[in-house]
Amino acid sequence: MVFHLVSPDRAIPSHSALPMVAASASEQARDQVLLRVDSITKQYADQAVLTDVSFDIQAGEILGIIGPNGAGKTTVLEAVAGILPIDEGDVRWRGKPLPPSRRHEAIFYLPDGVRPYQEQSVTRVLSFFAGVYRRSIDEIADAIESVGLTPVLHKRVHALSKGYSRRLMLTLGLLTPHPLLLMDEPFDGFDLRQTREIVNLLRAEAVKGRTFVLAIHQLADAERVCDRFILLADGRVRGIGTLGDLRARTGISSGSLEDVFLALT
């Protein structure tokens, strides 16, 4: 593949102050801030959908955006991905401003509820993405195998079940070379066993160096996979941190994510 570095490490401001960082983020983690989202605000007519949302994403972590339906999770992801215009705010990649028109160079967003190219077969859709990113047959086969898409390769996309449709999207995401993947409701349509498979897959990818931001409304799933959480309600950030951080903040020493979420929102 022919990739060129655009914003190398030297471009990272070494001691850039974070407008709003997870309360417990270590100094080491601060040095590895991959993406900083700073005070993004979005309104539809008179209704504020996002209000002053700020957070940072550490390299190699799995960050969960948690919240009920209508909390603004999808809006955050689309705003960060640059496919939804925002009213105010800034996104910085390793300290450098990353304008919306260039977000696709660093970030790939897998939206929820999309069945791309429904008249085409799964193989053809995968071929398209693999061709764009010059993936080899082996790389494609690895992605297919890791996601468990083999049984439906011959099917048309419109004939896929919800679970396989989700697997197809995940495979497309794995075929991209982007260091940061944003995924909207990645476990929707999976049963418990399948969810665990996908969790393991995401973990393995994170270990390889990929960073994930997952918007999840099932708190149990989120607790299972995410390193840190952003609790979102009514378009506002109500808490950021690991489960331990959030427990400490709420004073619920052994509570689940659900307990913490209810306490903070």
Added chain:
Amino acid sequence: MRLPETFRVQNAPLRPLLVKELWDILGGRALWTMLLLMCPLIGYSFFQAVSLYGEASTAGLQLPVLAGSLSPLDGVLVPTLGAFYVAVTLLFPFVAIRVLGQEKESGALRLLVQLPYRSSTLIAAKLAAVLAAWVLSSIPSLSAIVIWGMQGGHLSAPETLNLLFGHLLYGLLVGAIALFAASVSESAATAAIVTLAFTIGSWVLDFTVAGQPALLAWIARLSLTQVLRTFEQGLLSAGLVVGIGAAMFGFAALAKVWLPPGVQLRDKVIRSIAWVLVVALALGLTTQIKLSFDVTEDRRNSFPAADQHLLASLAQPLVVTVNLAPEDPRYADLQRNVLAKLERALPKVSIRLVSGRQSLASNAGDDRYGEVEYTYGTRSDVSRSTSPREILPMLYGLAGVSPPAPAAGGDYPGYPLVAGRQVALLWFFVGLPLCIVLAWWWSRRLPEPIAARSRRRFTHEDD
């Protein structure tokens, strides 16, 4: 651990994008349904055209003087491709809209805009898909031309290619409008309404304001159907070609502006206004391009060659003042027989329509109505004729030159032909639809390579 960086894919391959667009066009039902509908539509038009041409040819074969008026361009090609024009106007927008509308409705556009391509590249790829769809949809028309040729019908290559080129430009223009409509609309249905507003709106312009004076006549010239008329008359006009290209570019540029979902509405509107102004300026400039070629075999858009040469040597400006209402049939005659040819032959011609703002009825009592004044240099003369046989000698008199000696021969012989029609019926109602259904079935086959290779790989691993 790999340190994530920002990446830019340079030289992202175009082939996967083009292949995807092609399969997207072939994968839908819209193209194949349109092709099937075109078979009887174009087939019947061809059948009727050949029938009428055959009837006229019967007389032409008996009286050679009548044969000279039998041109396959007017008698067969234009009416047959007229049905193609109707199909492109009414059906092709649905195929072209699908190129973008399907991705918009399914949400796949949100994936597409994240791929390492510029918006302009994405729009260009989609225009290429529209071109491919047009090529496929022209198969029934092309097959009619082939059948005509196989039956012994005369085909003049410049005339035929020029006419096909005109239809290609018209199809691409409709496709560009459809792309623009799909990019600004949230649903394919809305995009279809927007596109049909352009195409069917052109018919309304033709029927209601064509032939009307002044501003209305100018508005009528914006009709898309005007695009084809010049080509159907056997003219290849550089100004028209560049103008259509500018319009296509404009619609494509607007589609590019509206494609990315992450841009504020206000910015899109500002950029759109800028592009509209640029294209309007470009269109204005194209009206100044007077270069055109008469590609007809009978040279219907030109005076005889000797006159053309002599007129081209008249250096002074010729001013023609026409005292006729635009809707007057005599004006149409004068325009077709004399004025249009003069504009092409003389280096400097200006035509003034004195009654441009008046109607035919309001000129009833004007004695000078119907007069056409020709002023060359300081000399002028008046005529009521619409025939070049009277006007050209008058012009030569004004210019003080002798009329050229009439050239012997070179008359258009005409090509009468009474052709069989049953072959065409069989082809358009049985053979071609069957071929289209087979091609549709072929396009629905599922690809094997990745599946087969990965399965083989997994099988080996299992072993």
